[in-house]
Amino acid sequence: MTMKLHSDMASVETIWRLLEADPLNSLHQGYDWCRAWEFTHHRPVAILEGCMGQETAFLLPLEIRQDGPVRKAQFMGSEFSNINTGLIASRHRRELAALDRKELAAALRNAVKDVADLIWLSNVPLRWRGVQHPFAGLDSVENQNHAFQLELRPTMEETIAPLNAKRRRKKYRTQLRKIEAVGTFEHVKPKEAIEKQVLLDLFFEQKRKRFEALGLPDVFQAAETQAFFHLLLEADRGGSNIPLELHALRLNLGGEHQIAAISGLSRKGDHVICQFGSIEPDCLPEASPGELLFWLMIEQESADGQSLFDFGIGDQDYKRSWCNIETVHHDIVLPINAKGQLAALALKLTTKTKALIKGNPKLYAFIQRLRAGKAKRNSTVEAPED
Known part of the structure; x- marks a missing residue:
């Protein structure tokens, strides 16, 4: 060698x-x-x-x-x-x-x-x-x-069968009812370059607000990092390998359209990787729009014949609720x-x-609470005296 x-x-x-x-x-x-x-x-x-x-x-x-x-x-x-x-x-x-x-x-x-x-x-x-x-x-x-990771099967019913399917279907129906009570929703996958770039910038803004609320550094803040993801959107050469594509959940609430959740997916053959996700915190949070977007994406990937939906690194409750594989x-x-x-x-x-x-x-929850408390204190600005 x-x-x-x-x-x-x-x-x-x-x-x-x-x-x-x-x-x-x-x-x-x-x-x-x-x-x-x-x-x-x-x-x-x-x-x-x-x-x-x-x-x-x-x-x-x-x-x-x-x-x-x-x-x-x-x-x-x-x-x-x-x-x-x-x-x-x-x-x-x-x-x-x-x-x-x-x-x-x-x-x-x-x-x-x-x-x-x-x-x-x-x-x-x-x-x-x-x-x-x-x-x-x-x-x-x-x-x-x-x-x-979640093993995907040809239908959504088969995919969620190992995941306490009854509970998951009930949650999905509850989400639909909460949205339908006030409006409608749409699973959006932009095709035009300008639409992709605008949606990616909205993700950066949603993520900025989320990190700020948690008292965490914004890992997407740097200009070169944002430029990197914008370039990935332009690098789709077709076929089964896609560096980055965007998905979003758009709500129509009383005639007003809002992007409630955004996810970025990559594809390598039959392996789909969730690179990032964000939510608009004040946009119908009781309907859990981020969770609903995952359902819609997983349902589509199952129907398209993919084999593995990867939630990526990091141990979070929502990942464990969806996944039957830990790597x-x-x-x-x-x-x-x-x-x-x-x-x-x-x-x-x-x-x-x-x-x-x-x-x-x-211990981890305690440290997270300390970070959130610090962020809240840092964001508090006293009103000037008259």
């Missing part, structure tokens, strides 16, 4: 697009996803190519992120990816899995030793759709966030030098601490 390091995407685009077609390779390592990220964030690119003889066995689309004094090689756009696999050539999976783990780790470190202090491959499922990842033997730490993600950690070793220890400790907090529902 030999390793090559590429500093630009165009030099490996042809083999990249061949590898991304494999259904086991994550959409987040697809060329269009990474190209949109690189174009908007301008971080140094470090694409690792592993070769078996003259054939490419894998590509790892990495970027170099400067965290203080530490240069970290990580998946491109990993801040917003829900599953990372790298790009593995199907015909070489067994050969890669059979490699000596120490030799593989040494080869990866050696390939980037001049540009990075640490390799940190986050959110990698060591086993995905019944297949073990060929890098599963490398040093890793369990990520604090698991991912949740554990790991972060693969390969320090390259002394500086990287210290950074790896710190990152592992942080990850384990977060996992400990999230594994204790009472």
Whole structure:
């Protein structure tokens, strides 16, 4: 096995697009996803190519992120990816899995030793759709966030059968009655470019208000982040792989149209990933418009023949209520030098601490209440005296 390091995407685009077609390779390592990220964030690119003889066995689309004094090689756009696999050539999976783990780790470190202090491959499922990842033997730490998926079947009735179907149908009918008492609704999937861009900007605004109310930093606030998602909307090349498409629930309440909920989906073959979602908090909240939009999307994806609806990483009650599959993600950690070793220890400790907090529902709820209280205090402005 030999390793090559590429500093630009165009030099490996042809083999990249061949590898991304494999259904086991994550959409987040697809060329269009990474190209949109690189174009908007301008971080140094470090694409690792592993070769078996003259054939490419894998590509790892990495970027170099400067965290203080530490240069970290990580998946491109990993801040917003829900599953990372790298790009593995199907015909070489067994050969890669059979490699000596120490030799593989040494080869990866050696390939980037001049540009990075640490390799940190986050959110990698060591086993995905019944297949073990060929890098599963490398040093890793369990990520604090698991991912949740729903197995889709040909009809909505079959899909919800394992999910306490009676309760879920009752909730759906209740939502419909609450909306029909005051108006109508429509499941919207914009087709025109301008409609998509306007809806995406509305999502950013809804999410801003939501983060502010919870006392959390707005991860979508940065101009380059918003530009990234706008570019993804333009990257649809047709076929079964779609970087980003938008869905919305539009309510007609007394002749006034309002977007009550928005979701962004990605598609990789028969795998549908929910990248993000938002709600308008004052728009008929008693009807749970976000939950209703999930029903409508899942119903459509089932009818369209998709096999897996992925709610992405993060443990939340609404995900558990929908999902019958829980996927554990790991972060693969390969320090390259002394500086990287210290950074790896710190990152592992942080990850384990977060996992400990999230594994204790009472402690996690207490911290969330503290954040919400802080946000409320920060948003309070005293009226000036006369």
